[in-house]
Amino acid sequence: MKVQLLVSKWCPVCPQAERIWTEAAQKVPMDLEVLDVAERNGREVVSRLRIKTVPAVVVDGTLKTVGVQPLGEVLKLLGA
Template identity: 80%
Template sequence: MKVQLLVSKWCPTCPQAEQIWGEAASRVPMEYEILDVGGRDGRELVSKLRIKTVPAVVIDGTLRTVGVQPLGEVLKLLGAAA
C-alpha cells in the first residue's frame, strides 16, 4: 500500500496530520511519503487528482480523505484495528 500525505508550509493543520499519519505508518506496513504541494511531485499529484485542499491523503493513487482525522479513523481507513 502506498500512502501519500499532501501538505503545505502555510497549512496550520498539516503538522498535526503529519504526526498522526506518521504514527499510523509506524504501526501499519505501508510505503509512506509526505509531499509538499509547493514541490514538483506535490504539484503534479494535486493537478492529476484535482485536489483543492490540504492536508489530503492519497492511497494507491486515489484521493481518500482531506483534513485531519483521529488516529483511530486513520487506522480504520488503512484496514488496521485501532
C-alpha cells in the same frame, strides 16, 4: 500500500496530520510519502487528482480523505 500525504508550509493543521500519519505508519505497513504541494512532486499529484485542499491523503493513487483525522479513523481507513 503507498500513502501520500499532501501538505503545505502555510497549512496550520498539516503538522498535526503529519504526526498522526507517521504514527499510523509505525503500526500499519505502508510506504508513507509526505509531499509539499509547493514542490514539483506534490503539484503533480494535486493536478492529476484535482485536489483543492490540504492536508489530503492519497492511497494507491486514489484520493481517500482531506483534513485531519484522529489516529483511530486513520487506522480504520487503512483497514487495521
